[in-house]
Amino acid sequence: MQNLTESTxxxxxxxxxxxxxxAHIKLHDVKVQRAMKxxxxxxxxxxxxxxxxxxxxxRTDAAGIRDRALADLDVWLERFETEARRRGTHVHWAExxxxxxxxxxxxxxxxxxxxxxxxxxxxxxxSHLNAALEANGLKVVETDLGEYIIQLRGETPSHIxxxxxxxxxxxxxxxxxxxxxxxxxxxxxxxxxxxxKFLREHFLSGxxxxxxxxxxxxxxxxxxxxxxxxxxxxxxxxxxxxxxxTGIEKVVPTLEDVSSVLRVLTRSATGQSISNYVTxxxxxxxxxxxxxxxxxxxxxxxxxxxxxxxxxxxxxxxxIRCGACMNHCPVYQNIGxxxxxxxxxxxxxxxxxxxYIGLENAIDLPHAxxxxxxxxxxxxxxxxxxxxxxxLREKQVDRGLRPWxxxxxxxxxxxxxARPGLYGLAAKIAARxxxxxxxxxxxxxxxxxxxxxxxxxxxxxSGKTFRELYAARKAGR
Amino acid sequence: xxxxxxxxxxxxxQRINFxxxxxxxxxxxxxxxxxxxxxxxxxxxxxxxxxxxxEAAGCEVVVPATQTCCGQPAYNSGDRxxxxxxxxxVVREFAGFEHVVAPSGSCAGMIRAHFAELLADFPVELAQxxxxxxxxxxxxxxxxxxxxxxxxxxxxxxxxxxxxxxSGLREMGVKTQPRALxxxxxxxxxxxxxxxxxxxxxxxxxxxxxxxISARIADRKCDDxxxxxxxxxxxxxxxxxLNIEGRLRRRGDTTTRVLHVAEVLxxxxxx
Amino acid sequence: MSARDNILGRIRAAxxxxxxxxxxxxxxxxxxxxxxxxxxxxxxxxxxxxxxxEQCVRMSSTVDRVAAVGDVPAAVERYFDDANLGKRAVxxxxxxxxxxxxxxxxxxxRPAAGPDLVGITGVHLGVAETGTLMFLSGARTPAATxxxxxxxxxxxxxxRIVRAMEEAWQQTRDxxxxxxxxxxxxxxxxxxxxxxxxxxxxxxxxFRVHVILVG
Numbered sequence: 001m002q003n004l005t006e007s008t009x010x011x012x013x014x015x016x017x018x019x020x021x022x023a024h025i026k027l028h029d030v031k032v033q034r035a036m037k038x039x040x041x042x043x044x045x046x047x048x049x050x051x052x053x054x055x056x057x058x059r060t061d062a063a064g065i066r067d068r069a070l071a072d073l074d075v076w077l078e079r080f081e082t083e084a085r086r087r088g089t090h091v092h093w094a095e096x097x098x099x100x101x102x103x104x105x106x107x108x109x110x111x112x113x114x115x116x117x118x119x120x121x122x123x124x125x126x127s128h129l130n131a132a133l134e135a136n137g138l139k140v141v142e143t144d145l146g147e148y149i150i151q152l153r154g155e156t157p158s159h160i161x162x163x164x165x166x167x168x169x170x171x172x173x174x175x176x177x178x179x180x181x182x183x184x185x186x187x188x189x190x191x192x193x194x195x196x197k198f199l200r201e202h203f204l205s206g207x208x209x210x211x212x213x214x215x216x217x218x219x220x221x222x223x224x225x226x227x228x229x230x231x232x233x234x235x236x237x238x239x240x241x242x243x244x245x246t247g248i249e250k251v252v253p254t255l256e257d258v259s260s261v262l263r264v265l266t267r268s269a270t271g272q273s274i275s276n277y278v279t280x281x282x283x284x285x286x287x288x289x290x291x292x293x294x295x296x297x298x299x300x301x302x303x304x305x306x307x308x309x310x311x312x313x314x315x316x317x318x319x320i321r322c323g324a325c326m327n328h329c330p331v332y333q334n335i336g337x338x339x340x341x342x343x344x345x346x347x348x349x350x351x352x353x354x355x356y357i358g359l360e361n362a363i364d365l366p367h368a369x370x371x372x373x374x375x376x377x378x379x380x381x382x383x384x385x386x387x388x389x390x391x392l393r394e395k396q397v398d399r400g401l402r403p404w405x406x407x408x409x410x411x412x413x414x415x416x417x418a419r420p421g422l423y424g425l426a427a428k429i430a431a432r433x434x435x436x437x438x439x440x441x442x443x444x445x446x447x448x449x450x451x452x453x454x455x456x457x458x459x460x461x462s463g464k465t466f467r468e469l470y471a472a473r474k475a476g477r
Numbered sequence: 478x479x480x481x482x483x484x485x486x487x488x489x490x491q492r493i494n495f496x497x498x499x500x501x502x503x504x505x506x507x508x509x510x511x512x513x514x515x516x517x518x519x520x521x522x523x524x525x526x527x528x529x530x531x532e533a534a535g536c537e538v539v540v541p542a543t544q545t546c547c548g549q550p551a552y553n554s555g556d557r558x559x560x561x562x563x564x565x566x567v568v569r570e571f572a573g574f575e576h577v578v579a580p581s582g583s584c585a586g587m588i589r590a591h592f593a594e595l596l597a598d599f600p601v602e603l604a605q606x607x608x609x610x611x612x613x614x615x616x617x618x619x620x621x622x623x624x625x626x627x628x629x630x631x632x633x634x635x636x637x638x639x640x641x642x643x644s645g646l647r648e649m650g651v652k653t654q655p656r657a658l659x660x661x662x663x664x665x666x667x668x669x670x671x672x673x674x675x676x677x678x679x680x681x682x683x684x685x686x687x688x689x690i691s692a693r694i695a696d697r698k699c700d701d702x703x704x705x706x707x708x709x710x711x712x713x714x715x716x717x718x719l720n721i722e723g724r725l726r727r728r729g730d731t732t733t734r735v736l737h738v739a740e741v742l743x744x745x746x747x748x
Numbered sequence: 749m750s751a752r753d754n755i756l757g758r759i760r761a762a763x764x765x766x767x768x769x770x771x772x773x774x775x776x777x778x779x780x781x782x783x784x785x786x787x788x789x790x791x792x793x794x795x796x797x798x799x800x801x802e803q804c805v806r807m808s809s810t811v812d813r814v815a816a817v818g819d820v821p822a823a824v825e826r827y828f829d830d831a832n833l834g835k836r837a838v839x840x841x842x843x844x845x846x847x848x849x850x851x852x853x854x855x856x857x858r859p860a861a862g863p864d865l866v867g868i869t870g871v872h873l874g875v876a877e878t879g880t881l882m883f884l885s886g887a888r889t890p891a892a893t894x895x896x897x898x899x900x901x902x903x904x905x906x907x908r909i910v911r912a913m914e915e916a917w918q919q920t921r922d923x924x925x926x927x928x929x930x931x932x933x934x935x936x937x938x939x940x941x942x943x944x945x946x947x948x949x950x951x952x953x954x955f956r957v958h959v960i961l962v963g
Contacts, residue, residue, distance in 0.1 A: 061788035074759040093752040145699025146942035157534040230938035254758025259913035260787035274878040278933035288887035310762035372643035393555030414559035420543040451688025460539035
């Protein structure tokens with residue numbers, strides 16, 4: 001089992017051992033704060049969704065498509081495997097994160113791979129694949145622009161589709177000048193062209209391309225990729241070997257089903273009606289083909305996912321990794337992705353991380369939300385994220401993982417609230433004490449041991465409870 | 478945003494409408510008022526404002542004396558057992574009413590959106606709660622959509638802005654109802670924020686556990702309020718009220734008033 | 749037990765199914781695949797060709813239209829001159845068969861390589877809903893030609909434009925049967941917003957996508 005603090009070790013900017021400490025650092029990081037203020041994929045989504053006149057029906061349908069596959073997941077996976085093998089794809093199964101890295105290394109060794117180019121893969125972030133490959137002497141190059149930037153900086157992604165959103169153009173300009181030995185220029189257009197030039201060399205010389213897989217299509221045994229930059233196409237077309245890594249939950253029955261889900265995926269993610277490239281890969285180079293890899297591999301990953309099946313957490317497996325929940329989350333918008341401490345930030349991260357690395361290793365995450373449900377109403381596959389976070393909170397209480405003060409406080413309060421006479425008396429006293437503490441301003445500036453007054457006053461009670469005043473009024477009548 | 482002049486009746490017409498609504502001849506609706514524990518402790522005036530409005534709408538208001546809390550703090554903290562105990566208590570106290578109303582979208586939402594799931598292990602009580610769950614409404618929603626209140630006793634000179642509290646908005650569909658009623662308040666001008674639906678950062682225990690993040694979220698709300706130039710922010714949930722007021726004051730804003738919609742509509746704000 | 753059997757076994761146990769997949773379960777999967785029903789879609793109250801053009805432009809492609817396929821070389825030359833792209837292109841074999849003699853454009857029928865600046869292709873289909881070009885990889889339709897050059901020109905007969913993705917898949921099943929190695933849906937030039945969220949056209953794929961409609 002991974003420990004949350006260790007897993008962030010490779011990120012210099014995610015220092016701090018608890019969520020709260022990391023959030024504190026991010027809240028006082030001027031650059032992160034400026035970047036987060038500029039970040040507005042939520043607006044793009046809202047404009048794009050106007051085009052779907054029956055959005056609620058489409059979301060319900062998309063959730064149904066995901067549920068259908070999850071309901072008989074093994075049968076769909078078996079079908080995917082059969083169809084993929086029939087077309088020459090090697091299908092591998094990874095039970096753990098360590099298995100992913102071992103399988104990739106075995107494929108690389110057999111094919112004499114020296115350089116690996118990567119398109120975005122969040123599952124490979126889970127397993128720290130890059131570090132494992134580099135430890136075995138392989139050169140690894142991330143090719144998604146954002147991933148390339150954070151790889152050069154030795155960081156982890158701060159967003160699942162906008163990995164370098166916490167950085168600004170000057171950070172990138174400094175980084176490229178240092179690594180490319182080119183004159184410093186902070187124009188994003190120039191920086192993008194510079195990355196294109198340097199990465200093109202890698203595309204043409206890479207031996208193995210590693211991609212994720214947005215979906216696996218059971219009908220045809222295909223890997224389905226949704227990208228904008230074109231690096232996904234290059235990664236899966238140019239090298240001799242292509243390895244796609246994705247979770248067991250990503251299987252979708254048919255090409256029609258995935259077409260339905262795509263309509264809400266790209267709109268939810270970036271506000272696009274479609275991404276620039278949608279690529280469906282079905283096996284290695286065929287007879288007569290002039291391009292494509294000689295070998296195609298798919299690694300189907302469990303690594304904690306099957307534990308969610310058949311439980312009250314199963315709905316989280318519908319996730320199609322659009323990022324809309326984090327784009328709309330008031331907490332994420334203020335602290336960014338690194339504070340969450342593991343691969344998936346924002347509301348979906350607060351649900352997946354405790355499930356994948358252990359409830360006890362992510363004590364804060366299920367509580368790191370106001371439960372405003374903005375995430376739930378934008379989720380394209382209707383994952384009830386606040387409900388799932390609340391259920392995780394219940395599991396923490398059941399397992400005695402919450403601090404004793406909190407459990408004791410809740411118990412005391414509930415005990416009083418169940419006894420109206422005592423409760424009324426206690427409220428009467430609290431109202432008076434609070435009124436006095438508020439003084440002439442009616443504001444309490446410091447509540448001991450309470451985070452409320454760290455950066456906020458507490459308006460004092462007005463002095464008498466409703467029940468007292470109401471009883472007095474009734475008596476007076 | 479300025480409302481069209483025709484939407485606001487003259488004070489005289491307003492008084493006449495009000496008197497008419499008082500004397501309507503239909504049998505009164507019997508309403509159980511769920512005061513909420515925060516109103517009880519912090520701002521009893523909101524409870525009396527709610528009574529005044531419900532009576533103005535021709536309702537007979539009953540306030541069960543033993544009521545305390547809906548159980549939401551325990552529910553959202555993961556203490557299911559405590560939440561169930563309090564939910565069962567609410568069911569015992571309110572199951573007999575045709576209508577249950579709370580001056581809070583979040584407490585009404587607790588009953589309406591979560592009691593069924595919370596009480597799934599108590600089939601007998603859940604059956605008793607069925608009507609309660611279906612008939613619990615947030616105050617302004619009840620006034621507009623059930624009681625059909627078209628004029629209100631309150632009056633307020635000046636510009637206000639309205640904050641949509643998350644539970645009321647996303648669990649109870651409270652959006653147009655408070656605005657329709659505020660439009661009936663003589664002298665009141667409603668100026669919308671850029672993002673009135675954005676969370677204020679309260680989140681119950683979240684505001685205590687993660688005070689720093691919570692305050693930062695509240696900042697965005699405070700900025701949005703300030704940008705409207707309104708003299709007051711009006712809203713329908715006490716948690717959000719305390720949070721927004723607390724952050725405004727700490728930021729040094731001593732003038733922007735934070736008012737519950739019931740007080741504004743009843744004309745009892747500041748009492 | 750293999751990793752595969754462990755994973756599939758865990759899934760079956762989690763959903764309360766017996767240890768082995770039943771014939772009924774396989775039949776249900778077969779049926780869904782055989783029927784491949786179309787899901788809930790938005791209203792599509794538009795004509796396919798105008799919609800295709802409008803959406804191509806929205807995705808930052810440029811669009812030209814000619815009456816007949818014989819007019820394509822002249823249209824290509826016009827585009828070359830306007831965009832100042834020189835006179836050379838690598839093309840799919842079907843494009844090389846057009847009569848280029850009246851133009852100054854030099855075409856080479858081979859898959860694109862790293863240094864090639866312009867690639868000209870046909871399409872398998874066009875998708876009207878999103879202004880998307882659909883390509884199937886193959887010996888005579890190399891994927892690299894629409895990918896490596898900075899400029900990609902696609903020749904699209906209007907009879908090949910279908911309403912949406914779902915129609916594209918059905919027509920592909922009807923015409924081709926099984927899928928080729930790669931199906932690529934391309935909607936405009938490549939882009940990124942990875943630096944400060946600012947949109948940049950031309951990341952790793954083509955900077956320009958020019959569509960020549962025929963018919």
